[in-house]
Amino acid sequence: MTLDKFLVVAAALFCCGLYTVMTRRNAVAVLMGVELILNAANINFVAFSHFLSRVMGGQIFAVFVIVLAAAEAAVALAIFLRLFATTGTVEVDTADQLKG
């Protein structure tokens, strides 16, 4: 259980999230990918904090990230509902009115 193992796990998690975000059409699935990325980042924070420093900053930061993720999920859900009510779908490709 050394630092680099945690980092490798976090990197794997991050790449899975990135892949999800890139390949999925469904907005909810994209959100899932984002959550994976956030978790990967959290693991990095806590791991660095645990192995490299005595202070609790990394954990505190992780707490705030979780809070933000919750808020983000709530707002995202509301946006999806509105999008669905407007266009009848949550495909990210269809919401391109702002395209130049």
Next chain:
Amino acid sequence: MIRYAYLIPFLPLSSFFVNIAVGKRLPRKGDWLSLATIAACLLMSIGIFYEVFRAYDPNFRYHVVVPWLSVGNRFVIDAGILIDNVTAVMLLVVTIVSTLVHLFSIGYMHGDPRYNRFFAYLSIFSFSMLGLVLSESLFFIYIFWELVGLSSYLLIGFWFEKKSAADAGKKAFIVNRVGDFGFLIGILIIFSTCGVLGYDQVFQAIGQGKLSGTLLTLAGIGVFCGAIGKSAQFPLHVWLPDAMEGPTPVSALIHAATMVAAGVYLVGRVYPIFTPDALLFIAYVGLITLFIAATIAVTQNDIKRVLAYSTVSQLGYMVMGLGVGGYTAGLAHLATHAAFKACLFLGSGSVIHAVHSQDIREMGALRRKMPITFVTFLIATLAISGVPFFSGFYSKDMILAAALEFGMKHPQHMIFFLGGLFTAGLTAFYMFRLVILTFFGKPVDHHKFDHAHESPPSMWVPLVVLAALCFSFWYSGWFGTLIRKPASAANPAAVSSPAPAVPAERGLAPMEHAAVPAPSPSREPAPAEPGHGQAPSHGTSVAGEASHAAGPSAHGESLAEAGHEAHLAHQAHAYAMYSSVTVGALGILLAFVVYFFGWIDPARVANAVKPLYEFLLNKWYFDELYEATVIEGSKAFSRFLAWFDLNVVDGLVNLAARLGVFLSFLVGKFDNYVVDGAVNGVATVTISSGSVLRRLQTGKLYHYVFVLAGGALIIFIIRAF
């Protein structure tokens, strides 16, 4: 009573506001309100005077200040009142004359369409004048100074339908501005050097040497310039005769008794700041004024103009008296002159009211028709002529004595006494000429004579009261004791107050602070002047004596000299008395010879010295001189400025305009081709590049994420390997 003194000015002020706003709708158009407030002021003044008189202390002082305006520590102005013996006397003079004039006006102005406004103006004048008298700093005296100027303007031009009245108002105002400008400069010199404006503080600062030498002389002359304007001294005396266009009660109140005396009062108030040079300047101005005005008065035929020039002349006496060191004399003449000149003016008003003319050649024999007016007028004339037992004798005699004493000490300045003496005879002559032509002889214009009648009681009661005040026993004794020349602030060693200045603190409100004591010799040793070489303590014992008649260079006199001086003063007084009585009698005699008995025909005399007569009749051509120099000069300057404006300034402006048009043309071309070209070029480039780059914006989320991740990856690889 004295602790309520600050209320005095506000009573007439309230009356002014009421009368100007709703006076028309009040019963009797509000004249009773003005009269009641000024009468209340009179009662309070009598009360104050009683307290002052009971104290009978030459150093009586009541000084109250409250902080009024302070900006930082440097600029502090206090509001307050200062009552000493001079103030108390002046208050009494102002309120007595003002009350009587109010009473007189009820009859005189009866039926005037702007009756209420007249009383409102009288009230605001009373407010300003009383404020001026009570003020304790140069700042406030300047404010009230301008306010009396304003009320004077309003009252001279009261009948503004008449062009001459409106012009006279403007003239008075503008001429006064000239003097006030000097006053302001004087105040600013004092403020910029001393940093304070209260009288006591200024005197103290000068005593400490903050302001001295030539600058102090200049400051004194500057302040005196205000007096030159307001008291109609040469060369700014020209407005006062024209001011007679105003209603006669106004002439009596403002332009004879009170406002014009304000200049004298001012000089008396700030007397300690005047250096010997400044005093000499003042004395010469007074001498020139009194002589010129008296000579003009001899030839005038308008009853009010004669009185006006006589006023100018008497003011000259006061100023000269102060200038030669006769402090008590000048202020005494102020008080006595206020009474007899107000009486004369109100008497002339009564005459004008009766015959509807101001030309004495159309009058005559009025003594039978108007006995009360005649008797009172005669008493006042005797007073102004300096006949013994009348007030004018008492005060004018003191002035002449002071002038003679000054002349004895400085023989090169003997002209003060000689000029004053000659003019005293002239005064008696022209005043009796006036009386004889008006009241004696045969009626000239029968139509007017038949319609003449004695005035109503509201008009003759003031005359009687004022005539009663023309006797000298009212003034003699206490006046000389209570009103003493103050120590000069500039050279504290030479003078001392007879007793250490004790601030009057009995029964005063807690807010006042003790008056600043006059510089006392024990505290400030004499500046050791090398020429004198005497011990500094020497001057102190003598100074009390010397100060009474201290000439410009009195400090450091020896004991023997002081004794000599007292003797000199006594001698001078006796000489002056005899000679002035003689000269006065001669003048009266001459008037009777010429105008009553007709032994000498004035027309033939006038013909014999025709150039001189013309010269005097035209008032020394002062108006013409000012017309030719000042007015024509400013007109020519204005024409030059107009020409300059039309040709040079307008030419420049037009040139600039043409230049602007040409430049605009160039700029327009530049704008059309270069700037617009650049703008259009930028737009074209933007559009074409935009149409290419817009293809990058696919609107597909995964494209963006892909580019983002790819970019991050590339950076990683570059950084890592």
Next chain:
Amino acid sequence: MNGPSDFIFYAAAALTVGSAILVATLPNIIYAAVALLFAFAGVAGLYVFLSADFLAATQVLVYVGGILVLILFAVFLSNRLADVKISNPGHFHLPAAAVCLVLFGVLSYTAVSTPFAVKTAVYLPTTADIGEMLMTRYLLPFEVASVLLLAALIGAALLSRPERGTPEKADMEEGRG
């Protein structure tokens, strides 16, 4: 350091990464959501190994109990249940996979090859410390976060509310007319 703890660590890591791969690849979105649950649980297990007991508990409570439920709601509400095509066909697979694999390789290489100045790890309960720090040093971010949550709450409520204003007004006007 071998033994059960090592085994448990590898199990948790495998659970996390495997579930994440499932999330990325499962075509059915509901299955993907369930896989995400396991991924979150695995992360919580990893937190335990990092001496972050409070965070582990929070991870379970907030992510598994809150966010995942929200996501499931979103799935259910934004797809017609009758719709057969609840599955989520992907696209752009090849370039995405390439980028992700290369990125993983680079990150892993970096993590392994970098010599970190590691200190001896200490295992202590952290809840009390976190609570104290949130009330002292991190008080301002804490309060800002609470405001942010409030704003998100209001915003979410406002956004998800059906547009009711205008039709009702029209109804009232019709009723009057």
